[in-house]
Amino acid sequence: MPFMDLIFGKGELTGAISTATKDSGNIKDVVYGFLQNIITQHGKEFALGWICFGIIVAVLLKNLFLYLSFYFLAPIRNAVTKKYSKLLYNKILQLPIGYFTEQRKGDILSRSSNDISELENSVIGALDGMIKEPLNIIGIVIVLFIISVKLTLFVFILLPLAGLIVGRIGNSLKKHTNKAQIKWGEIMTQMEETLTGLRIIKAFNAEVRVKKSFFSLVDEIFLIKNKILNKRDLASPLSESLGVIILCCVLWFGGKLVLSGEILSGSSFIGYVALFSQIINPSKALSQAVYNVNRGNATLDRLNEILEAPIVVEEKKNPIELKGFTDSIEFKNVIFSYQDATILDNINLTIQKGKTIALVGSSGAGKSTLADLVPRFHDVSEGNLYIDGKNIKDYSLNSLRQQISIVTQEPILFNDTIAANIALGKPDATEAEIIQAAKIANAFDFISNKEDGFNTIIGDRGSKLSGGERQRLTIARAVLKNPPILILDEATSALDTESEKLVQDAINNMMQNRTSIVIAHRLSTIRHADEIIVLQKGSIVERGNHDTLIAENGYYRKLIEMQEVK
Numbered sequence: 001m002p003f004m005d006l007i008f009g010k011g012e013l014t015g016a017i018s019t020a021t022k023d024s025g026n027i028k029d030v031v032y033g034f035l036q037n038i039i040t041q042h043g044k045e046f047a048l049g050w051i052c053f054g055i056i057v058a059v060l061l062k063n064l065f066l067y068l069s070f071y072f073l074a075p076i077r078n079a080v081t082k083k084y085s086k087l088l089y090n091k092i093l094q095l096p097i098g099y100f101t102e103q104r105k106g107d108i109l110s111r112s113s114n115d116i117s118e119l120e121n122s123v124i125g126a127l128d129g130m131i132k133e134p135l136n137i138i139g140i141v142i143v144l145f146i147i148s149v150k151l152t153l154f155v156f157i158l159l160p161l162a163g164l165i166v167g168r169i170g171n172s173l174k175k176h177t178n179k180a181q182i183k184w185g186e187i188m189t190q191m192e193e194t195l196t197g198l199r200i201i202k203a204f205n206a207e208v209r210v211k212k213s214f215f216s217l218v219d220e221i222f223l224i225k226n227k228i229l230n231k232r233d234l235a236s237p238l239s240e241s242l243g244v245i246i247l248c249c250v251l252w253f254g255g256k257l258v259l260s261g262e263i264l265s266g267s268s269f270i271g272y273v274a275l276f277s278q279i280i281n282p283s284k285a286l287s288q289a290v291y292n293v294n295r296g297n298a299t300l301d302r303l304n305e306i307l308e309a310p311i312v313v314e315e316k317k318n319p320i321e322l323k324g325f326t327d328s329i330e331f332k333n334v335i336f337s338y339q340d341a342t343i344l345d346n347i348n349l350t351i352q353k354g355k356t357i358a359l360v361g362s363s364g365a366g367k368s369t370l371a372d373l374v375p376r377f378h379d380v381s382e383g384n385l386y387i388d389g390k391n392i393k394d395y396s397l398n399s400l401r402q403q404i405s406i407v408t409q410e411p412i413l414f415n416d417t418i419a420a421n422i423a424l425g426k427p428d429a430t431e432a433e434i435i436q437a438a439k440i441a442n443a444f445d446f447i448s449n450k451e452d453g454f455n456t457i458i459g460d461r462g463s464k465l466s467g468g469e470r471q472r473l474t475i476a477r478a479v480l481k482n483p484p485i486l487i488l489d490e491a492t493s494a495l496d497t498e499s500e501k502l503v504q505d506a507i508n509n510m511m512q513n514r515t516s517i518v519i520a521h522r523l524s525t526i527r528h529a530d531e532i533i534v535l536q537k538g539s540i541v542e543r544g545n546h547d548t549l550i551a552e553n554g555y556y557r558k559l560i561e562m563q564e565v566k
Contacts, residue, residue, distance in 0.1 A: 099309060106190065320395050334348075357532075418456050475510055
């Protein structure tokens with residue numbers, strides 16, 4: 001406005017009172033008074049230089065603070081990723097084993113990566129748009145009221161109409177975003193299953209079928225994301241178009257005020273229009289922020305499904321520390337149900353210290369579930385489980401699981417060194433302790449033959465090792481932890497004869513002087529168990545040692561005969 005008055009005025013700044021002083025309290029009068037003094041003392045060209053200098057300083061300050069806003073926003077942006085990654089991973093570790101039988105791995109991986117990135121982007125968009133832009137708009141509106149109350153009130157009749165149009169489009173974005181995230185989870189699941197089962201896919205010539213299924217998912221998410229981007233990208237041009245329409249209305253109405261000589265001078269009106277045009281960009285950014293909030297809400301809902309999932313295996317506030325196992329494990333009238341299905345029904349069983357108990361039965365009889373109750377992977381639905389005479393729920397989870405080692409039928413290893421895998425349960429183990437554990441597990445010889453020995457990286461899930469080598473590492477891991485209680489999901493059933501003998505010898509070494517719960521698949525390996533528990537449909541139908549059960553000529557003998565026929 002000073003520039004317009006100076007260039008097109010007749011000697012004085014026509015938009016201001018010539019006697020304005022710095023004491024008037026009006027910012028406009030202060031600026032005009034300052035420039036009028038410069039014109040009086042140095043001429044109009046010098047004043048023009050001051051105006052240009054003021055514009056340059058204002059723009060430099062604007063961009064300086066714009067950079068600073070990004071500088072201070074960067075840690076917040078990264079903190080979103082850091083916080084939710086930690087929260088999600090921590091929750092995954094806390095959730096019971098049963099939770100993941102209902103969930104697809106790929107969907108959880110998608111939420112841990114794609115959803116968190118989506119949340120990061122939407123939160124930053126919301127922070128930037130929902131905080132900065134309203135402040136910009138409020139500041140501009142205040143100045144517009146100072147220049148012309150009548151014209152600004154006219155504008156405020158039009159703005160709500162524009163906001164209503166933009167808002168209606170934004171409401172449908174959340175629904176499409178949620179669909180896209182679900183499809184991403186399905187894609188991640190199929191990718192994970194393909195990588196895991198590639199050998200089977202090729203062996204059964206299933207490439208065409210899995211490819212068709214995967215391509216179908218990709219096509220679906222392609223269409224959904226197109227809809228999301230179309231709606232999101234509509235925000236900016238729609239806001240700008242509405243802004244220009246409103247601007248033209250302002251030009252028409254304000255021009256009438258100027259031409260009629262009412263209220264506004266020409267320079268004030270041009271300044272008003274220029275200032276009003278500055279609302280368009282903040283309005284566009286604000287509408288974009290609304291879209292980001294809707295996207296962020298959809299993503300947050302998916303993350304909260306995991307973060308707010310109930311932890312059914314909870315630790316007491318002041319739990320007892322289980323220092324060691326001294327007497328027995330007792331199942332007393334134990335019932336375990338899952339989703340209205342009874343898995344274990346009225347189990348009564350006492351396992352004395354130092355004894356070996358074998359669990360046998362057909363698939364789905366409840367063998368693994370019964371063993372999983374001891375380390376509290378699940379909690380009993382009814383009845384009680386005691387260790388050394390105290391309810392297992394009274395012990396801290398950490399101290400309870402410190403007394404137990406598990407060797408599974410499928411060896412679970414991590415993409416790390418051999419030494420790190422053996423020392424998983426005892427990270428402070430010395431090199432000598434690791435070597436001794438490897439010797440007990442019959443693993444020392446094959447480890448020594450590796451080029452890097454105990455520092456050999458074994459690959460994803462131990463893919464660089466044979467089946468027997470992987471299983472012996474899991475046994476070495478259990479040996480090093482040196483627990484009084486062992487849970488063995490028979491580790492030799494998937495091995496060749498030579499590997500089976502080495503692994504079985506390692507298991508026999510490990511079981512000495514320990515209490516063992518053996519989930520038996522090959523019944524020939526549990527002939528010497530102190531007691532054999534025969535399960536059928538979640539109930540104990542027979543119990544005793546091998547000779548006793550054979551003599552009873554019941555379900556156990558039938559299982560033995562079936563395996564011998566095979």
